[in-house]
Amino acid sequence: MESKTALPRILVVDDEPAIQRFLRTVLSPEEFSVHLAGDGHSALAATAAVKPDIVLLDLGLPDMDGVEVIRRIREWSSVPIIVLSVREREDDKVAALDAGADDYLTKPFGVAELMARIRASLRRSLQEAPEPVYRIEELEVDLGLRRVTVAGQEVQLTPTEYDLLRLLVVHGGKVLTHGQILKQIWGAAYLEQPHVLRVNISNLRRKIEKDPSRPRYIITELGVGYRLRLA
Amino acid sequence: MKGMRGISVYLASIGLVIAASLTCQAIRPFINPTDMVMVYLLAVVLAAITLGLRPAVLAAFLGVLAFDFFFVPPRFSFSIADTQYLITFIGLFIVGVVIGSLVAKVRERSEALQERETETLSLYHLTRDLVVAADMPAVFLAARRNLEESLKAKVAIWVRSGDGLALVAVSENLCLEDEEERIAHWSFQSRRGAGNGTESFSSSGFTFLPLSALANTLGVLALRRGYAGPPSSRLRRLLEVFAGQIAMAIERVHLVEQAEQAQILQAREGLERALLNSISHDLRTPLVSISGALGSLLEQGETLGEDARRILLVTAWEEAGRLNRFVGNLLDMTRLEAGAIKLNKEANDVQDLVGCALAAIEPRMGARTIDVRIPDGLPLILMDMALMTQVLVNVLDNALKYSSPDGSITLSARDDGSMLTMEIADQGPGVPEADLQRIFDKFYRIPVPEGTGGTGLGLTICKGIVEAHGGVIRAENRTDGGLRVVIRLPAV
Known part of the structure; x- marks a missing residue:
């Protein structure tokens, strides 16, 4: 019993019984304690009652907009929220992320992908301060020393490029929307000028990626934003 | 003299008699007074020819008086010395009236004939123009032009639009007041003529005629002629014929449009049937594999070997992916x-x-590679990233599917100043020249030996997306074998 309570609690919010069953099966009881909610109101209630460590939220709920659910949870809780959404609704994903969701998965998704996202979110939420050194493959970013190296070679970045990379590193593994990045680095006045972000990402990739056409570190989330891949 | 009306013809006839009298005065020294009768007869005939029967009778009567007064002794008096002149007077008068009436009748007949010819001609012109009118605006234009020309009138045409009337044609410089609108509505609803020359609203300057065909009233025709006065019954009849012709033309265009729509609908139904067949096939095929694989795992999972289980699972997994892509394509297409x-x-x-x-x-590439050639310093391009990615994925997917596993695939991009050009080239068999256009058609598939066939939607979606961006996509066979798909997007 004791070990059971120590398991991370996952709240699955989806109105499809088939998906509930599927998620319940793949989120093994040895690893997680799974709670289910079929609509937005019970999701809000369950979030308060269960105090989950992570919420898997389907945006298409019968009683209320999924984005609204995120907003209400965020009023008092910073529990990681992973959105499950069908393809072609980039606007919804951006709205969900901007409302405070941490990540999203496009249905249908693979189990491996789902587990990776869940673990990454849990790790981020448990982590007090970000690791000062980020390493993946040949890329190493030392936030303390403000030093970026690729295969041991130091890379010269402009201050903006470094800020951009640092933002991605700090939120390693998490999708950042265009709007979130623009606001953080350039300020709210630049929200309508996404091209400055494109140009800087392009330049950054040219400096740190081996093949900018096949980026390994900075991943584009189509129509949504960018994500730094975790090791 | 045609067109002279009222008092003027009688004045003209008096003028003719005066002219005859002056002529007689001039030739009096040379001829016998009795012969002067001929001159007056001539005046009567001229009056009959040019002015009509009544002016001719007047001329005959005045001619007798003038002849008596001026030339029969005693001159300048109506009394007569010789009673034989009485015969001359009566003869002159009777012959004048008879000739006059004969000539006038001939004249009237020829006038009527001419009028009818004009009417026939204007009707002919109208019919001719209406027949070639292919759509409503052309019908209205033909009607307006012809009525304006042949009747020298200002024209307005309304047609039914929903529950009311819509003004669809109106002569230049013609100002319509509320009053006219009101009468037009009245005429439309009562299906009767109105305005000038009719019993209703007869004070209006316009004459209104309903445009009726079969059981329906299609609209209202209104016209105002250049001169005042009610239209003659003959003109009214002509107008009715005109209105009938116009109504028939409107009805005809209506029917043609309906027939065309029915045809389009039928063609669409045929296409939808084909689409449904194709879709149900494409949806079923992967489902059959998936449920087959899962079913055998469920039922005989224990007895199957590790390898067989794995093959079944991989099949189900791959087919599910294919199904997902197909549904995605279908949604995009829709x-x-x-x-x-x-x-x-x-x-x-x-x-x-x-x-x-x-x-x-990448997940579908297996061991294959794609050679990417993109120069540095390409400008940013205005585009929908998600959709354009879909375009490249679909084209690359085709290249992978239709070329041999050892053939190379190249993706290159270049900036031509005003356009960004991307090319995806493979070393496959290419496409028959005749089909290069058709590969972008919905459900067109290149016949391939075994099961690599796609949904026939991929390139259609690409075309839709690229064209929505104001770009072009085309395919061409490479001279050294293989297909090249060229995508050009505006670089602004």
Whole structure:
């Protein structure tokens, strides 16, 4: 019993019984304690009652907009929220992320992908301060020393490029929307000028990626934003 | 003299008698008074020819008086010395009236004939123009022009539109007041003529005629002629014929439009049937594999060997992916066709676009590679990244599917100043020249030996998306073998 309570609690919010069953099966009881909610109101209630460590939220709920659910949870809780959404609704994903969701998965998704996202979110939420050194493959970013190296070679970045990379590193593994990045680095006045972000990402990739056409570190989330891949 | 009305013809006839009298005065020294009768007769005949019967009778009567007064002794008096002149008077009068009436009748007949010819001609012109009118605006234009010309009138035409009337044609410089609108509505609803020359609203300057065909009233025709006075009954009849012709033309165009729509509908139904057949086939095929694989795992999972289980699982997994892609394509297609795709255009990096496409296609690449050639310094392009990625994925997917596993695939991009050009070239068999256009058609598939056939939607979607961006996509066979798909997007 004791070990059971120590398991991370996952709240699955989806109105499809088939998906509930599927998620319940793949989120093994040895690893997680799974709670289910079929609509937005019970999701809000369950979030308060269960105090989950992570919420898997389907945006298409019968009683209320999924984005609204995120907003209400965020009023008092910073529990990681992973959105499950069908393809072609980039606007919804951006709205969900901007409302405070941490990540999203496009249905249908693979189990491996789902587990990776869940673990990454849990790790981020448990982590007090970000690791000062980020390493993946040949890329190493030392936030303390403000030093970026690729295969041991130091890379010269402009201050903006470094800020951009640092933002991605700090939120390693998490999708950042265009709007979130623009606001953080350039300020709210630049929200309508996404091209400055494109140009800087392009330049950054040219400096740190081996093949900018096949980026390994900075991943584009189509129509949504960018994500730094975790090791 | 045609067109002279009222008092003027009688004045003209008096003028003719005066002229005859002056002539007689001039030739009096040379001829016998009795012969002067001929001169007066001539005046009567001229009056009959040019002025009509009544002016001719007047001329005959005045001619007798003038002849008596001026030339029969005693001159300048109506008394007569010789009673034999009485015969002359009566003869002159009777002959004048008879000749006059004969000539006038001939004249009237020829006038009527001429009028009828004009009417026939104007009707002919109207009919001719209406027959060639292919659509409503052409019908209205033909009607307006012809009525304006042949009747020298200002014209307005209303047709039924919903529950009311819509003004569809009106002569230049013609100002319609509320009054006219009101009468037009009245005429439309009562299906009767109105305005000038009719019993209703007869004080109006316009004459209104309903445009009736079969059981329906289609609209109202109104016209105002250049001169005042009610239209003659003959003109009224002509107008009715005109109105009938116009109504028939409107009805005809209506029917043609309906027939065309029925035809389009039928063609669409045929297409939808074909589409449904194709879709149900494409949806079923992977489902059959998936349920077959899962079913055998469920029922005989224990007895199957590890390898067999794995093969079944991989099959189900791959087919599920294929099904997902197909449904995605289908949704894209539907949204494109419904015009529901909203481009989320932003300045985007071509390299990023290519990277996204490569990442998306990677799981299907196996051991194959794609040779990417993108120069540095390409400008940002205004595009919807998600949709353009879809375009590249679909084209690359085709290249993978239709070329041999050892053939190379090249993706290149270049900036031509005003356009960004991307090319995807493979070393496959290419496409028959005649089909190069058709590969972008819905459900067109290149016949391939075994099961690699796609949905026949991929390139159609590409075309829709690229064209929505104001770009072009085309395919060409490479001289050294293989297919090259060229995508050009505006670089602004």
